[in-house]
Amino acid sequence: MNGDELAGIVDLFGGLTREELHEALAELAFKRGDDFDPDTAQADVTGALEDYYLLAVDRDDQRVLVPGPVAFPELPERATDLPHILDVQPRSVDREELATVVRERLESDAADADGDRARYLVDVTYDAEAWAPVELDDVRETLADE
Known part of the structure; x- marks a missing residue:
């Protein structure tokens, strides 16, 4: 899937x-x-x-x-x-919380990324900024250095 x-x-x-x-x-x-x-x-x-x-x-x-x-x-x-x-109650997650989680994850992934993965993560940073209230210029700079 x-x-x-x-x-x-x-x-x-x-x-x-x-x-x-x-x-x-x-x-x-x-x-x-x-x-x-x-x-x-x-x-x-x-x-x-x-x-x-x-x-x-x-x-x-x-x-x-x-x-x-x-x-x-x-x-x-x-x-x-x-x-x-399924016996599952609906859940909701605050956009601010999602912004924090995606920032932490991207920062972690950016530290180890190179080549194609780094380029992919740059694209993800732009998607994330449109998706949640987060600024990721610093993460893109880290990825550009890779």
């Missing part, structure tokens, strides 16, 4: 834990008559986090995944049924 689809699923709820998202993906596969491969699902989620389609925030003593700054959330086929299937 691509990053935009994963973002669409978590957006249905405002955010999901990894376990809840895993359960949602299993339920979605069942509803669609598809085989569910937990390893593939885990790899898809990890990739979406790495590429900023999803962002992990700490919320109510748990880590919750929310749509990230590069995502254009879209719902996969049959996903609209998920809120009726």
